[in-house]
Amino acid sequence: MKIDKSDLNNKKILIIGDLILDEYLFGDVDRISPEAPVPILNVKETDKRLGGAANVALNCSSLGCKVDIISVTGDDINGDILIDKLSKNQITCFIEKNNKYKTIKKTRVISNSQQILRIDDEKEPPQITNKTISVFKDRIKTSDIVIFSDYGKGILKNLPNLIKIANEHKKTCLVDPKGPDIKKFKGTDILTPNMREIKILMGSTYNNKNFKKKIFEMMEKNKIYNIVLTKGKEGMSLFQLKDKEEFNIEGRPSEVYDVTGAGDTVISVLSVLLSINYPLKNSCTIANKAGGIIVQKFGTSTITFEEIF
Secondary structure, eight states: OOOOGGGGTTOEEEEEEOEEEEEEEEEEEEEEOSSSSOEEEEEEEEEEEEEEHHHHHHHHHHTTOEEEEEEEEESSHHHHHHHHHHHHTTEEEEEEEETTSOOEEEEEEEETTEEEEEEEEOSSOOOOOHHHHHHHHHHGGGOSEEEEEOOSSSTTTTHHHHHHHHHHTTOEEEEEOOSSOGGGGTTOSEEOOBHHHHHHHHGGGOOSTTHHHHHHHHHHHHTOOEEEEEOGGGOEEEEETTTTEEEEEOOOOOOOOOOTTHHHHHHHHHHHHHTTTOOHHHHHHHHHHHHHHHTTSSSSOOOOHHHHO
8 A cells, every 4th residue: 555645644643641852962071070980071062852742743743744732831941942843843732831830851961972861850740731631622523543642741640531532532542651550541542562561561460471361361351452562673563452463573673773762653653654544554564664763863853754655
């Protein structure tokens, strides 16, 4: 099935989740501090990028879809930067600025292409509000696909209710999960955990021998219809509840430079393709290819239509 980028132009992806500003400080280290046994970085360049749900939105937009994003930020400069960058990429923002919270920022310190330190600034991270839920109920009506981008920071605290709303509107929803409570993902069309996340969700029941049996039991109990399990260099596995079928996709040989945002890329590609009713198995194959490309790029990066088609 050939895909033309123009096929995507009238499709709309609705994204709700945790926004993160990713900051990079690039520089050189050529001496150790006399004050403590730590390196001194001489900063040469700084870069601010869209992270979290904002990176998912950027990927969907880059691939050709219209994108709405719903979230909450602090009423601060970092929130302004996020909204400005999203808007400049033709992403329609429904973002509440709330002075009760502080916009999340992750700063990565880079020397000689190596990350030597990460600083997470997430005191009082944004939480979902009644206003956010009201906007979600309104925007979902005109959306083709819904993505819940959960980074465990608070925007998706009311996720079960949001999934229920998506189901009531008969919208296909995809969830990038965080946390150990599988029940909060009940009713999800497609769950996209990595290996670490699936082990957390399966808890003490996890072991290699009974993995397939346990994963289908978990899916059936919680009405999760598909799981797309990303396995890094080993590729990807699709588990489909309807036929109790497992479909495996081999990893693509590539040099892994940086895994930041790989999960964002996978869920973005899947959502964009499903918006035009592209078959799920084929969508997983292309998403696996996209994940292999994105890990060769530095930091939070986007995939383009031309790279995967």
